[in-house]
Amino acid sequence: MTAPVLSLENISKTFGALIATSGLSLDVRAGEIHALIGPNGAGKTTLIQQIYGALSPDSGSIFLNGDDITSLSVPARVRKGIGRSFQISNVLTGFSVLENAIIAEQARRGHCFSFLSPAFSDASLIAGAEQLLDRVGLLARASQQVAALAHGERRMLELALALAGQPSLLLLDEPMAGAGIEDSQHMTQIIDQLRGKVAILLIEHDMDAVFRLADRITVLVEGQIIAVGTPDEISQNQHVKAAYLGDDS
Amino acid sequence: MAGILRILGIIGSGMAHNRMLWLVVAGFGLFPIFTHVADLPFWNDLAMRIMLLGIAAMGLNLVLGYGGMVSFGHAAFIGIGAYCVGISQYYGLMDGWLHILFALLACGITGLIIGVLALRTSGIYFIMITLGFAQMLFFLFVSLENFGGDDGMSIDRAEFGIIDLYEPLRLYFLIWGVLVLVGVMLMVIVRSRFGVTLQAIKSNETRVEAMGLVPLHYKLVSYVMSAMICGLAGALFASWQEYVSPDIMHWTRSGELMIIIILGGLGTLAGPIIGAIVFLLLEEFLPLMLETLLPAYAENWMIIFGPLLVLVVLFGRGGLVGLINRIIDRLKGSSASRGRS
Numbered sequence: 001m002t003a004p005v006l007s008l009e010n011i012s013k014t015f016g017a018l019i020a021t022s023g024l025s026l027d028v029r030a031g032e033i034h035a036l037i038g039p040n041g042a043g044k045t046t047l048i049q050q051i052y053g054a055l056s057p058d059s060g061s062i063f064l065n066g067d068d069i070t071s072l073s074v075p076a077r078v079r080k081g082i083g084r085s086f087q088i089s090n091v092l093t094g095f096s097v098l099e100n101a102i103i104a105e106q107a108r109r110g111h112c113f114s115f116l117s118p119a120f121s122d123a124s125l126i127a128g129a130e131q132l133l134d135r136v137g138l139l140a141r142a143s144q145q146v147a148a149l150a151h152g153e154r155r156m157l158e159l160a161l162a163l164a165g166q167p168s169l170l171l172l173d174e175p176m177a178g179a180g181i182e183d184s185q186h187m188t189q190i191i192d193q194l195r196g197k198v199a200i201l202l203i204e205h206d207m208d209a210v211f212r213l214a215d216r217i218t219v220l221v222e223g224q225i226i227a228v229g230t231p232d233e234i235s236q237n238q239h240v241k242a243a244y245l246g247d248d249s
Numbered sequence: 250m251a252g253i254l255r256i257l258g259i260i261g262s263g264m265a266h267n268r269m270l271w272l273v274v275a276g277f278g279l280f281p282i283f284t285h286v287a288d289l290p291f292w293n294d295l296a297m298r299i300m301l302l303g304i305a306a307m308g309l310n311l312v313l314g315y316g317g318m319v320s321f322g323h324a325a326f327i328g329i330g331a332y333c334v335g336i337s338q339y340y341g342l343m344d345g346w347l348h349i350l351f352a353l354l355a356c357g358i359t360g361l362i363i364g365v366l367a368l369r370t371s372g373i374y375f376i377m378i379t380l381g382f383a384q385m386l387f388f389l390f391v392s393l394e395n396f397g398g399d400d401g402m403s404i405d406r407a408e409f410g411i412i413d414l415y416e417p418l419r420l421y422f423l424i425w426g427v428l429v430l431v432g433v434m435l436m437v438i439v440r441s442r443f444g445v446t447l448q449a450i451k452s453n454e455t456r457v458e459a460m461g462l463v464p465l466h467y468k469l470v471s472y473v474m475s476a477m478i479c480g481l482a483g484a485l486f487a488s489w490q491e492y493v494s495p496d497i498m499h500w501t502r503s504g505e506l507m508i509i510i511i512l513g514g515l516g517t518l519a520g521p522i523i524g525a526i527v528f529l530l531l532e533e534f535l536p537l538m539l540e541t542l543l544p545a546y547a548e549n550w551m552i553i554f555g556p557l558l559v560l561v562v563l564f565g566r567g568g569l570v571g572l573i574n575r576i577i578d579r580l581k582g583s584s585a586s587r588g589r590s
């Protein structure tokens with residue numbers, strides 16, 4: 001078996017007296033969609049933030065493709081292959097959809113310290129950006145201002161921006177939050193198409209989507225993993241039923 | 250030729266405020282003909298002052314308008330640029346090119362140091378720390394007795410090879426040339442990959458980080474560039490004023506630059522120069538107008554000026570450039586609908 005894309009070793013994080021992450025270890029395998037579920041306040045976003053580099057763990061180590069990235073900054077981790085969407089959708093307002101994608105595309109190519117060549121009329125950047133938008137079905141909306149996008153479209157744009165860096169690990173924090181049924185189905189379909197191409201750590205409350213998409217599911221409660229397994233194993237797990245899924249059934 | 254016009258945004262798909270910038274610049278280029286015919290040489294002097302403050306405001310606009318960094322200390326760079334001329338002359342160096350080189354170097358280095366320290370903060374802290382550094386530099390020059398301290402020092406107009414700045418209009422067109430140069434430079438930078446990244450950082454720093462870029466690097470480079478542009482304006486300011494004192498870098502001038510930009514249109518190419526025109530014309534003529542209309546208020550013309558600025562800021566979304574654009578759109582819209590019906 002190949003090495004996991006992401007490997008967390010004994011991560012802990014406290015906020016004062018609150019233990020947000022408690023000695024947590026977790027692997028995300030190459031190409032898998034790994035769902036992270038748990039009640040509100042379980043510490044899911046906090047965990048994502050530590051993987052991403054916006055928060056640093058009090059103790060423990062984080063490995064990306066075998067490299068220790070625990071002490072790296074956010075941009076350095078992104079360049080090493082982490083892409084993410086945020087719980088509250090996060091795109092470049094004041095720009096068009098295409099311009100968003102162009103900025104992400106030029107960032108991946110990594111020569112943004114050019115003072116002469118115009119960015120938004122560069123044919124090769126436009127081509128790359130259009131390809132990116134096509135992957136999430138937003139090409140037809142390329143010339144729209146971000147402000148004119150529907151909620152679901154903004155989420156799609158954010159996903160496109162996260163994919164622009166050609167990440168090996170994609171962190172998606174509640175990509176369906178606030179979306180209607182149709183948008184959720186579209187998002188589910190797009191994420192499904194990414195299976196095998198990029199490892200995905202998916203936080204999501206929409207259990208239909210989670211059970212349809214996930215290759216494996218980790219259940220987090222109060223900063224601790226109470227179960228890891230396939231969707232079938234998780235839905236049969238007594239602890240999980242009691243602690244979390246029980247609410248629904 | 251058409252290629253150059255297209256690049257400058259005068260024809261083709263260029264944004265309207267590019268065209269506005271070049272229109273204003275052309276106006277300044279032709280202005281001496283008007284003053285000559287109308288026999289109003291005083292107005293050339295005012296035009297130079299407007300261009301100088303306009304250039305400095307264009308420099309500040311790079312960080313304030315395009316980068317979203319509210320620097321409240323940019324007058325310091327004008328002062329450093331001006332003192333580079335004064336201090337060079339004190340030591341007998343009269344070459345204007347050398348003055349400009351010193352001004353660019355000094356402002357580049359000072360901008361780098363202040364930028365590295367101040368850009369670690371944001372919001373109100375950034376405003377206060379940039380103001381703080383500017384005040385430190387202000388009092389530094391006040392304390393330099395060799396260079397006139399509080400009173401400042403008289404200087405001669407610099408020597409630019411065969412161009413004698415004491416000949417009529419030589420200084421005028423030197424300043425105008427720099428205005429054109431800075432205008433072209435900013436227009437190119439703003440559209441470049443760097444400029445676009447800077448504007449993306451203003452829009453959403455978190456997202457730019459998530460793209461793997463380090464926002465601080467881009468902010469710092471823009472900060473240094475804007476400091477250098479203000480330094481350039483300062484060096485010319487010294488020759489224009491034939492005098493330099495710490496007054497040139499008083500904190501109120503930093504505020505003035507910000508007001509000029511907001512008045513003209515934040516983050517637009519033409520905004521700073523249009524803002525400078527309106528600001529300085531009001532400053533010049535509002536007291537005179539009041540003297541004839543409302544003599545009781547003439548002394549306190551700021552009472553009218555202040556609220557006027559507040560109104561523009563509140564209701565003129567995008568400043569004067571935004572206002573002009575909306576008027577043009579309205580005119581176009583009504584002529585288009587007339588054409589249809």
Ligand SMILES: Nc1ncnc2c1ncn2[C@@H]1O[C@H](COP(=O)(O)OP(=O)(O)O)[C@@H](O)[C@H]1O
Nearest residue numbers: 015018020038039040041042043044045046047
């Ligand atoms: N920056 C912070 N400071 C203090 N407490 C925090 C901070 N961020 C999150 N928390 C707390 O940590 C716990 C986990 O939060 P979070 O990771 O957002 O949960 P989830 O995403 O699973 O809903 C919550 O109790 C939350 O209030």
Ligand SMILES: [Mg+2]
Nearest residue numbers: 044045046087
């Ligand atoms: Mg959360």
